[in-house]
Amino acid sequence: MAGRVDLDGNPINPITICMIGAGGFIGSHLCEKLMSETPHKVLAVDVYNDKIKHLLEPATLTWADRIQFHRINIKNDSRLEGLIKMADLTINLAAICTPADYNTRPLDTIYSNFIDALPVVKYCSENGKRLIHFSTCEVYGKTIGAFLPKDSPLRQDPAYYVLKEDASPCIFGSIEKQRWSYACAKQLIERLIYAEGAENGLEFTIVRPFNWIGPRMDFIPGIDGPSEGVPRVLACFSNNLLRREPLKLVDGGESQRTFIYIKDAIEAVLLMIENPARANGHIFNVGNPNNEVTVRQLAEMMTQVYSKVSGESSLETPTIDVSSKEFYGEGYDDSDKRIPDMTIINKQLGWNPKTSLWDLLESTLTYQHRTYAEAIKQAMSKTTAN
Numbered sequence: 001m002a003g004r005v006d007l008d009g010n011p012i013n014p015i016t017i018c019m020i021g022a023g024g025f026i027g028s029h030l031c032e033k034l035m036s037e038t039p040h041k042v043l044a045v046d047v048y049n050d051k052i053k054h055l056l057e058p059a060t061l062t063w064a065d066r067i068q069f070h071r072i073n074i075k076n077d078s079r080l081e082g083l084i085k086m087a088d089l090t091i092n093l094a095a096i097c098t099p100a101d102y103n104t105r106p107l108d109t110i111y112s113n114f115i116d117a118l119p120v121v122k123y124c125s126e127n128g129k130r131l132i133h134f135s136t137c138e139v140y141g142k143t144i145g146a147f148l149p150k151d152s153p154l155r156q157d158p159a160y161y162v163l164k165e166d167a168s169p170c171i172f173g174s175i176e177k178q179r180w181s182y183a184c185a186k187q188l189i190e191r192l193i194y195a196e197g198a199e200n201g202l203e204f205t206i207v208r209p210f211n212w213i214g215p216r217m218d219f220i221p222g223i224d225g226p227s228e229g230v231p232r233v234l235a236c237f238s239n240n241l242l243r244r245e246p247l248k249l250v251d252g253g254e255s256q257r258t259f260i261y262i263k264d265a266i267e268a269v270l271l272m273i274e275n276p277a278r279a280n281g282h283i284f285n286v287g288n289p290n291n292e293v294t295v296r297q298l299a300e301m302m303t304q305v306y307s308k309v310s311g312e313s314s315l316e317t318p319t320i321d322v323s324s325k326e327f328y329g330e331g332y333d334d335s336d337k338r339i340p341d342m343t344i345i346n347k348q349l350g351w352n353p354k355t356s357l358w359d360l361l362e363s364t365l366t367y368q369h370r371t372y373a374e375a376i377k378q379a380m381s382k383t384t385a386n
């Protein structure tokens with residue numbers, strides 16, 4: 001750790017970070033990185049800490065004096081402002097961010113992504129503290145190309161689908177398509193942060209993650225989450241593979257996504273943390289434009305990779321089609337395609353993702369198999385016995 005310098009060759013001084021939502025998927029990887037590779041301190045705020053337990057215990061860990069867990073629900077806890085004041089930088093990750101909730105719990109989704117984030121922005125602005133806020137690629141909504149006729153040659157033109165932070169519009173469906181409650185709340189908090197920067201001098205960075213995936217993402221229903229819960233696609237498909245049941249393709253699995261390995265994405269966040277002069281005032285797409293697949297292709301790849309890492313044969317019928325209404329309920333809608341433009345993050349931070357989709361699926365599914373295969377077998381044999 002000695003002699004670490006920023007992108008401009010200046011020494012990096014240790015700072016204290018108030019990380020809200022530190023116990024989640026991204027937070028756990030960011031805490032791991034900060035503890036193992038930097039001298040920074042973390043005040044880790046969350047309602048859960050299962051995913052960072054390995055960083056908190058035992059107390060003999062070399063970084064034990066640099067990470068402190070505060071079990072706080074930011075909706076209603078007066079200790080939050082004190083923690084933000086104690087820190088040099090606040091990173092806000094806390095949010096409801098699983099699509100199954102957007103149309104079924106739209107109020108919770110809007111409160112979590114907008115109302116609950118408001119005091120965090122306010123405390124940072126009033127106390128002159130820097131803020132890194134986690135938004136989403138969903139603020140872009142649908143591509144312009146999605147509205148062209150299916151056979152239009154313009155659909156092949158990147159001008160109609162590549163998503164640029166400072167140029168692309170935000171295109172959501174109608175109000176009854178409650179899927180967009182999340183994207184709309186995230187967009188409004190982005191606009192508020194941007195305005196705090198413009199009018200009150202808040203030092204901010206906004207991150208728009210594009211489908212970051214890897215170990216510890218979400219939960220496996222019935223094992224470390226509710227049996228009826230619907231996590232994001234990586235955990236849905238992992239659950240199906242572990243239980244040897246067909247992967248469910250929503251509305252034909254035609255939507256396209258670019259997936260990025262969590263460890264590549266965390267490198268980008270660390271650059272933002274340690275290069276404030278280059279990151280402040282910017283909105284950054286963080287994704288891997290080279291890893292694009294349809295959801296159907298993702299299912300095929302995961303089936304193949306899981307068979308390799310588990311040694312089990314693939315199912316004869318590896319996928320089944322399911323309508324979005326059946327799977328998510330009324331009010332679901334989808335982003336058609338998500339290719340991040342990388343110009344701004346490249347220019348400001350010189351960052352590029354490295355890991356191919358095959359490689360990241362291999363390491364992630366190896367983790368899923370090691371972590372869950374035995375527990376699933378036991379749960380399934382209990383169900384059969386009953």
Ligand SMILES: NC(=O)c1ccc[n+]([C@@H]2O[C@H](COP(=O)([O-])OP(=O)(O)OC[C@H]3O[C@@H](n4cnc5c(N)ncnc54)[C@H](O)[C@@H]3O)[C@@H](O)[C@H]2O)c1
Nearest residue numbers: 021023024025026073074093094095097134136209211212
């Ligand atoms: N994973 C991705 O690819 C992705 C993509 C786009 C945006 N994001 C955004 O990044 C952030 C983190 O995502 P994640 O994938 O790590 O999700 P996650 O659900 O794993 O983590 C969120 C954490 O916030 C905590 N939290 C929620 N409400 C809270 C509250 N009121 N008080 C205290 N803690 C609370 C949760 O307990 C959870 O541990 C979210 O804002 C999400 O919208 C993530």
Ligand SMILES: O=C(O)[C@H]1O[C@H](OP(=O)(O)OP(=O)(O)OC[C@H]2O[C@@H](n3ccc(=O)[nH]c3=O)[C@H](O)[C@@H]2O)[C@H](O)[C@@H](O)[C@@H]1O
Nearest residue numbers: 097099136138209210211212232233236248249250255295
């Ligand atoms: O990860 C991101 O960058 C953002 O996008 C996600 O949204 P989405 O990509 O639609 O979420 P997933 O649940 O991972 O779904 C991806 C696609 O797979 C499909 N899907 C999902 C689950 C399943 O079992 N089968 C299936 O076909 C969905 O319909 C969707 O088209 C979530 O909104 C957020 O976590 C985040 O803001």
